[in-house]
Amino acid sequence: MAFTELLKNSGKLTSSLKVSLSKPLIGYRCVRALHSTSNLGVQEENLETTHFGSRTVPKSEKEKLVGTVFSSVASKYDVMNDVMSMGVHRLWKDHFINKLDAGKRPNSKEPLHFIDVAGGSGDIAFGLLDHAEHKFHDKESDMHIVDINADMLKEGEKRAMNQGKYFNDPRVKFLVQNGETLDEIESNSKDVYTVSFGIRNFTNIQAGLNTAYRVLKPGGIFYCLEFSKVNNPIVDTVYQQWSKVLPVMGSLVANDYDSYQYLVESIQKFPEPETFKGMIEKAGFQSAGYEPLTFGVCAIHWGIKT
Amino acid sequence: MSRIARSISRRLYHPNALEHQAKFPLFPLTYGSDSLQYKVLNNTLKNHVPEHGFNERAIVASLNELELGSSVLSALGSDNSPSFLNVAPSVLELVKFHLVTKRYAITQELDSELANSDTATYNAPALKTLFQRRLELNKPVAPHLSQLLSILSIPGEFLVKSALPELHRLSDDMVYYSNETDSPDFAWYSKRVAISSAFVSSELFMAQDKSPDYGQTFEFAAEKLDRVTRLGQYYTNTEEYLWYTLLMSINLAKSQLTRC
Numbered sequence: 423m424a425f426t427e428l429l430k431n432s433g434k435l436t437s438s439l440k441v442s443l444s445k446p447l448i449g450y451r452c453v454r455a456l457h458s459t460s461n462l463g464v465q466e467e468n469l470e471t472t473h474f475g476s477r478t479v480p481k482s483e484k485e486k487l488v489g490t491v492f493s494s495v496a497s498k499y500d501v502m503n504d505v506m507s508m509g510v511h512r513l514w515k516d517h518f519i520n521k522l523d524a525g526k527r528p529n530s531k532e533p534l535h536f537i538d539v540a541g542g543s544g545d546i547a548f549g550l551l552d553h554a555e556h557k558f559h560d561k562e563s564d565m566h567i568v569d570i571n572a573d574m575l576k577e578g579e580k581r582a583m584n585q586g587k588y589f590n591d592p593r594v595k596f597l598v599q600n601g602e603t604l605d606e607i608e609s610n611s612k613d614v615y616t617v618s619f620g621i622r623n624f625t626n627i628q629a630g631l632n633t634a635y636r637v638l639k640p641g642g643i644f645y646c647l648e649f650s651k652v653n654n655p656i657v658d659t660v661y662q663q664w665s666k667v668l669p670v671m672g673s674l675v676a677n678d679y680d681s682y683q684y685l686v687e688s689i690q691k692f693p694e695p696e697t698f699k700g701m702i703e704k705a706g707f708q709s710a711g712y713e714p715l716t717f718g719v720c721a722i723h724w725g726i727k728t
Numbered sequence: 729m730s731r732i733a734r735s736i737s738r739r740l741y742h743p744n745a746l747e748h749q750a751k752f753p754l755f756p757l758t759y760g761s762d763s764l765q766y767k768v769l770n771n772t773l774k775n776h777v778p779e780h781g782f783n784e785r786a787i788v789a790s791l792n793e794l795e796l797g798s799s800v801l802s803a804l805g806s807d808n809s810p811s812f813l814n815v816a817p818s819v820l821e822l823v824k825f826h827l828v829t830k831r832y833a834i835t836q837e838l839d840s841e842l843a844n845s846d847t848a849t850y851n852a853p854a855l856k857t858l859f860q861r862r863l864e865l866n867k868p869v870a871p872h873l874s875q876l877l878s879i880l881s882i883p884g885e886f887l888v889k890s891a892l893p894e895l896h897r898l899s900d901d902m903v904y905y906s907n908e909t910d911s912p913d914f915a916w917y918s919k920r921v922a923i924s925s926a927f928v929s930s931e932l933f934m935a936q937d938k939s940p941d942y943g944q945t946f947e948f949a950a951e952k953l954d955r956v957t958r959l960g961q962y963y964t965n966t967e968e969y970l971w972y973t974l975l976m977s978i979n980l981a982k983s984q985l986t987r988c
Contacts, residue, residue, distance in 0.1 A: 517809070521806075521808075521810060523816055529785065530791065530792065534799055613799035614799055641796055641800045642803075643799055643802045643806065709763070709803075724806045
């Protein structure tokens, strides 16, 4: 599993994980105390709290916490993805891009406008543009790569620079934006909205979906790659054991136990595929559906704005 | 206690009908006839497939005519994954759309006829009529049938999830709406399989048919169906004979046993 991907989407952060965690924990304890009188409170989404992994934290803090996580993993992002998913995340991303099959066709008139949200590392964004170019000779479509975390965006820019493609390219723009609001993106301006392993870290997932609906043109498509629920009990047992090993591997390879612990917990907190499909429909999308990959370890979700 | 048992059994045997209501009128398509996808695919199938065949060029031509962008191609294909030999998901959706809408077309009128007329006086059409009506609907795309059949027969997800179930639904519909008698034993399956194979071989014939107005195809189809019916009779006769022999042997054994 590309667990590090979980960590995407976050506020700017400069401090190290341990320092920034100490403050929110105080707030978290108070909230937890309030909840214990009423209900479990972990999954409850009211105005004040949300979940950060298995902990309940004030909503205002989650963005910052996720930010810390991603900033601390940004530089080891690729290595960890490969280690944790045993390379399978490349297959998922490849399938995602081939299934979407996007690009301006030779006989079409209008180029496409892509937006890749929480796409700091750029692998999906560059993959989509490469697919369009190789398959349809499309060198016109443009791409907005959006991430709330400047550190992750820098990783993407670094990668673009290293591969000598899409850096300082007028077609590709890197933007620091909150995926829930996308303030600088106009409504009805995008054809393809992709988000891969990012939507899980949104403080308010429904707000993110509503914004996706807002920025898409009619006829546009929302396309999301995200961790899901394993439906086969045998595979699930193996998967759960594997999840326990991940933070340890995180501490070995990237010297960061807590961030990878968050990854595992945030996967467990993400809604079931049917529930998430309902949320996509609630945002206004039509013909929503999903395809589980690798026994449901992750899934591709989609919806169409008509 | 008995009340609980009764309520459970009621729950099991009389489920809420609404729970099983199909969400989409054109099942298994995930959109209705007023959707964007329907508009695009219907226009493609009517105006562009006869010229370009079942491929992306036809869909793009249709999108240009309707002044829509390339992103709709991704939207169309979202339900499918690219198949082997690189058939695009949007083209697979076009093929699926062709199969599903043509299947509904042969039974649409019958549905309303059946609803309006008295069940006692209603004359269901013969299986042969429905079979030919479905082949008639293939006429506009007949030059591209071999392409269509090759897409349908590529081994993979699409074959298992869409092509074969759709073929079964077609033969099932043809039996259900015709005056054909249906049996609740193993013959239920063999009949559908036989009709399905008759239909596929007729389509294969049609793909290479050069006769005026595909006359030879319809002759071929009629003969093929006749053979299926005859085969059905052989099957019934054999079954009857075996059953008779079995009962006879049991009775013979019984009578021998009583004697000693």
